[in-house]
Amino acid sequence: MINEKLEKAFNDQINKELYSAYLYLTMKAKFAEMNLNGFVNWFDVQVKEEQAHGMGMYDYVIERGGKIELSAIDKPELKGSTPLEIFEQVLEHEEYVTSRINALMDVAEETKDRAALSFLDWYLKEQVEEESNVGGVLATLKLIGDDKKALLILDKDLAARVFNPPVIG
Numbered sequence: 001m002i003n004e005k006l007e008k009a010f011n012d013q014i015n016k017e018l019y020s021a022y023l024y025l026t027m028k029a030k031f032a033e034m035n036l037n038g039f040v041n042w043f044d045v046q047v048k049e050e051q052a053h054g055m056g057m058y059d060y061v062i063e064r065g066g067k068i069e070l071s072a073i074d075k076p077e078l079k080g081s082t083p084l085e086i087f088e089q090v091l092e093h094e095e096y097v098t099s100r101i102n103a104l105m106d107v108a109e110e111t112k113d114r115a116a117l118s119f120l121d122w123y124l125k126e127q128v129e130e131e132s133n134v135g136g137v138l139a140t141l142k143l144i145g146d147d148k149k150a151l152l153i154l155d156k157d158l159a160a161r162v163f164n165p166p167v168i169g
């Protein structure tokens with residue numbers, strides 16, 4: 001059985017993961033407006049990953065005999081409108097998610113729930129990968145600057161991203 005404090009922390013993180021999907025859906029639409037369909041694909045994969053992250057925790061809470069308490073998902077706000085500004089926000093958001101996963105692990109540690117810690121290890125590694133992928137795109141966008149041709153080449157690259165359902169835990 002999962003400790004009540006840890007159960008609440010998991011429920012909060014499920015909300016954060018689903019909010020991430022919501023945020024990326026907003027960004028996907030913004031790139032669709034710009035006719036950058038490779039970016040649209042990249043965000044489509046990102047949305048599915050966030051949904052999988054949320055559902056991984058959702059299933060885990062149930063598996064541990066805990067209770068799911070879903071709360072309202074905040075309205076996502078874009079802080080910028082250019083590809084560079086949007087990716088700056090993605091990186092900032094992923095760094096925030098990493099800090100929340102760390103905080104969730106602190107609660108698991110505090111409640112001496114080693115099984116939860118072991119489960120959350122996957123999320124910690126996933127965050128390293130997410131920050132690295134996003135940081136890579138952001139670095140390329142900085143190099144591109146105002147070069148439209150180079151932006152279209154990056155768009156073509158991002159069209160190749162595919163969603164592989166993650167095996168969590």
Ligand code: FEO
Nearest residue numbers: 017050053097130
């Ligand atoms: Fe689920 Fe992008 O963190």
